Amino acid sequence: MTWFLLCVGLLIGGYFIYGAFVEKVFGIKTQRKTPAFTQTDGVDYVPMSKGKVYLIQLLNIAGVGPIFGPILGALYGPAAMLWIVLGCIFAGAVHDYFSGMLSVRNHGQSVPNLAGKYLGKNAKHFMNLFAIILLLLVGVVFISAPAGLLSKLTGVDVAIFVGVIFIYYLVATIVPIDKIIGRFYPFFGALLVFMSLGLTIALMLSSEHTMLPGFVMGDFFSNLNPNDMPLWPALFITIACGAISGFHATQSPLMARCVENESNGRFVFFGAMIGEGVIALIWCAIALSFFGGVEGLNAGMAGNPANVVYEASNGLLGAFGGFLAILGVIVLPITSGDTAFRSARLILAEFFNITQVELPKRLMLALPLFAIGAVLTQVDFGIIWRYFGVANQTTAVLMLWTAAAYLLRHGKFHWICTAPAMFMTCVVISFMLNSSTLGAGLPMVVSTVAGVVTTVIIAALIIIKTKGKGDVDSDEEDNTILTNDQ
Template sequence: MGWFLLCIGLLIGGYFIYGAFVEKIFGARPGRQTPAFANKDGVDYVPMSKKKVYLIQLLNIAGVGPIFGPILGALYGPSAMLWIVVGCIFAGAVHDYFSGMLSVRNNGQSVPNLVGKYLGTSAKHFMNVFALVLLLLVGVVFISAPAGLLAKLTGMDMMIFLGVIFVYYLVATIVPVDKIIGRLYPFFGALLLFMSVGLTLALVVSSEHTLLPGFGIADFFQNGHPSDMPLWPALFITIACGAISGFHATQSPLMARCMENEANGRFVFYGAMIGEGIIALLWCAIALSFFGGLEGLQEGMAGSPANVVYEASTGLLGAVGGVLAILGVIVLPITSGDTAFRSARLIMAEFFNMDQKVVAKRLMLALPLFFMGAILTQVDFGVIWRYFGVANQATAAMMLWTASAYLLRHNKLHWICTIPATFMTTVVISFLLNSSTLGAGLPMTIATAIGIAGALATAGLVIAKAKGKVVDHEDVAQEA
């Protein structure tokens, strides 16, 4: 239990100490008008209170990633918890803060436009396609996962729940952000709170289960996978949303359009990621504890982390409490899937320069997205998850490079973004080159060497290009 509490304490301390440091480097300006007021349209640009924006941001970014990812990552042992803590504080929360605040400084623009401004036109075109692909994959993952859990919970056909969730997503994608998302999310947040607090307390007081049984400090630095699967770089792809996730870069601009004051940025963006890290730690600890060890976890998973969610929730909280906890888990992907499609619509709207005040124009962009999403739901979930994981972390690396270029252009401490960007670039390149299903199938040593070289070359290119860029009048105005 001590290790779990230490990890929670480190995440909270990271928010107050490193989060304040990151905020100071960026230079939030409380008196500066935000896009919520400058571009107020009653649809996507809607001023909302600090607490409401935080809650929506947390539910937007916390899909099944901070649950399924940590459960799968727990097979490697407590090293998964170490990555959640370190990754969340120094990479994920930094990534989320800059993806949100750079959008605030650029009239609420989406991530492709931010990438284009600070990394160039070619990067923008690449990111437009990449972000849409990622959001479609996210939407599909976050339809299939809750539909599967609801089917398991009720015994009804999964296709029924797929249809119901699809209809909800379509409505939530096109109506004003404060009509459904702004009103339902407080209720969903209550379910999430019950799930998080209830399962934690139940595990602590349980007489049948011990929190992190038999694990010592050495286990945090070892690979304990029962099947001896390599930890590097798979762990850093598997645990995405609980440590760092490029999907968040597509979500932060949604709340950048609703934030009333730049001073709220650390609480909303950095703080929501810390909250997600705590959720990830909870599920990682449950996975390591409920089944009595790594071998028991592998057997209890039975090929799907959804089985761990079901067994742990009903086992710790009983039938009624378990149902409420599972509903809390179901809420997470649903509240991320709807905003994934909403983000995709807005990215397309920016690309085609199409005003979104008219419902017909929103439908014109949303319907093709849902048609493609419906086709992808028929693809095996495991295949979709693998592609989602790689696309997700590649997007995270791209957003961190964008933030690094911004800091370089303004003569600020860019290393807070450059170091995690270099690490994540190494992870993605190494994983793709080593993977026999998604990449080249090269030996790990060769793949890693090329990954390091590629990441360092990218760092050199970004630094050289950004330092040679003169800050233009638009940038000066944004900083004023």
């Protein structure tokens, strides 16, 4: 239990200490009007309170990723928890903060436009392609996973739940953000928090299960995978949403359009990622504790992390409590899947310069996205998840380099973004070169060396090309300030 509490304490400390440092480096301007006020349209740009925006942001980014990913990552042992803590504080939360605050500074624009502004047109086109692919994959993953769990709970055919969730997604994607998302998601966010706390307390008080049984400090630096799977670089792809996730960069601009003041950014963006890190820690600890270690987890999982959710929830909270916990896990992906399609609609709207105030124009972009999504639901879930993992971390890499370029242009301390960008670039390249199913199938040593060399070259090119170039943010071009009643 001590190790778990220490990890949680480090995450919370990271928010107050490192989060404040990141905010200072960025340089918030509390007197500047945010897009929520300057571009209010009643659909996507709607001012919301700090607490409401935080809970919506937490739900938007917390799909099945911070549950399924840490459960799969737990097969490597407590090393997974170490990556969640370090990755969340120094990579994921920084990534989320800049993806949100750069959007605030640029009229609520989506990540591809931000990449285009700070890295060039080629980066914009590349990011547009990756963001749309990622969001479609997220939407499909976050339909299949909750539909499967609902089918397991009720015995109703999974195809029926897929259809019902699809219909909900379409409605939630096109209606004004304050009608469904703004009204109900804060409640679901509270449900998520209570569910996570309930499972944690139940595990701590359980007489049948011990928190992290038999693990010592050395295990946090060791690979205990019972299937002899290499820790590098697979762990950093497997655990994405609980540590760093490119999907979050597509979600942060949604709330950047609703944030009332730049001073709310650390709580909303950095803080929501820390909250997701705590959720990831909880499920990683449950996976390692409920089944008595990695061997028991491997057997209990049977290849599907949903089995762990089902067994642990019922085992720790009983039939009724387990039902509520599983319901919370079902809500998570649904509330991220609809915002994934919403983000895809807005990215396409920016690309084709189509206003989204009128309903027919929203439908014109949403319907083709759902048609493609419907086709992808027929693809095997395991295949979709693998491609989602790679696309996800590649998007995170591009966002981190975008943030690093912004800091370089303004002569600020860019290493808070450059260092995690270099690490994740090496992870993605090494994984792609080594993977026999998604990449070249090269030996690990060759893949890693190539990853390191390529990363250094990319970093050098971006630093040389960008440093001292100078730039004026859109918010600095607009000298309007908040009035007293705002």
